Amino acid sequence: MKRTGDLKLMQELNRYLILDVIRKSGPISRVKIAERVGVSPTTVTSAVNDLIEEGFVEEIGSGESSFHGGRKPILLRFCPNNYFLVCVSISNSAIVLGESNLDAEISSKQVYPMNGSLGEAIVEKMLNALEDFLSRYTDLTRCIGISIVAPGIIDATQGLLLYNTKLYLHNVDVKGIVEERFGLNVWFDNDANALVLAERDLGQAQSTDNVLFVTIGDGIGAGAIVNGSVFRGSKGGAGEFGHITIDRNGIRCECGNAGCLENYVSWPSIYAKIYASIVRGIPTVISDLIQGDLNRITPEVYLTALEQHDKVATEILEETADYLATGLVTLTNMFNPSAIILGGELFQGNHYFLERVSEQVLKNALNILNDDLIIRFTSLGEDDKLLGAAAVALNDVFHFSLSA
Structure with a gap:
């Protein structure tokens, strides 16, 4: 005889499986759902009634009968717009908030510049940004939470x-603080882990069980899906790709080590090389673009110089690509991924950069591990981290398991 707890768990599992089938395969009939999930029609009817009442599912009319003259089945579809999710991305430069429906479609967003905030000031800025963003809603009962x-x-x-050197944050209970302030469910995850989830669930790596996502910006990080699950390590630090050592006698890193990859492949390292070139009087179009003001050196200026085939900008790109490829060879040999996705704004769409990185990784990684390896840019677009936040929450909400 099943215990009450066992029965409740099984009912909840069936409910999630049924909803997942409707999300992915709708419009679909109750009979087809029962066949897909492998449960009785009675179980499907009970779960569907609850889902309709809660607003996750709706009936949309009749389908074709399986038998000539037979009763036409009622079709069901998922209702992604009846609920919403608030997505938050924190970076060194800004806090970005957006609204997503349950299909991870971003309908609105707001950017709150960091303006040099560090440490506890960042937490306060995030709470104030959330307060401002949520004030536009008269009813939060349709909000499933904040990711x-x-x-x-x-x-x-x-x-x-647990630890962020650039933001000066250490042991901050982000989930607890936000839940206490707003009384909503809260998810909190590493941005690279979120991005690799988004690529797997929403982007070009769907149905890929072994994929790496590497993001290049103010720092460099990586998210890994290994055998279908996010690989986190024992303390959530498995994606600290930027802190692998590539030169024991190299540049001192803020983490305390020397020669970390991040100091050779990131915007601060590119900025330092541009700065040094201009100070040394090396001709570059960047000098004209900034009109002599070194404070005006930005990623946008650098990308403009690349578009104009500036020699200094191109040499920096080549050096950055070579260092990145060195790190990616290590990751390829360690994780044997089927795909590596490159994210971040610095080199998106620059095919020369992608080709140079790909060529060296495919040349230098173990041959047996790179035969079918695909290296490409992210498909997520400018709202990538908001989509990542959405993927974290929706993956938890819609991918129920017995171990959860």
Whole structure:
């Protein structure tokens, strides 16, 4: 005889499986759902009635009968717009908030510049940004929660930001703080982990069980899906790709080590090379673009120089690509991925950069591991981290398992 707890768990599992089938395969009939999930029509009817009442599913009319003259089945479809999710992306430069429906479609967003905030001031800025963003809603009963992503070592299970050197944050209970302030469900995860989930669930790596996502910006990080699951490590720090050592006698890193990859493949390292070139009097179109003001050196200026085939900008790109490829060879040999996705704004769409990185990885990684390896840019677009935040929450909400 099944215990009450066992029965409730099985009912909940069936409900999630049924909803997942409707999301992915709708419009679909109750009979087809029962066949797909392998449960009785009675079980499907009970779960569907609850889902309709809660607004996750709706009936949309009749389908074709399986038998000539037979009763036409009622079709069901998922209702992604009856509920919404608030997505939050924290970076060194800004806090970005957006609204997503349950299909991870971003309908609105707001950017709150960081303006140099560090440490506890960042937490306060995030709370104020959420207060402002949520004030536009008269009814939050349709909000399933707040999903937050940030760089750093994060314990996603507990919702703790354990360590971030650039933001000066250490052991911050982000999930607890936000839940206490707003009374909503909260998810909190590393941004690279969120991005690799988004690529797997929403982007070009769908149905890929072994994929790496590498993001290049103010720092460099990686998210990995290994055998279908996000690989986190024992303390959530498995994606600290930027802190692998490529030169023991190299540049001192803020983490305390020397020669970390991040100091050779990131915007600060590119900025330093541009700065040094201009100070040394090396001819570059960047000098004209900034009109002599070194404070005006930005990623946008650098990208403009690349578009104009500036020699200094191109040489920096080549050096950056070579260092990145060195790191990716290590990841390829360690994880044997079927795909590596490159994200971040710095080199998106620059096919020369992608070709140079790909060529060296395919040349230098173990041959047996790179035969079918695909290296490409992200498909997620400018709202990538908001989509990542959405993927974290929706993956939890719609991918129920017995171990959850």
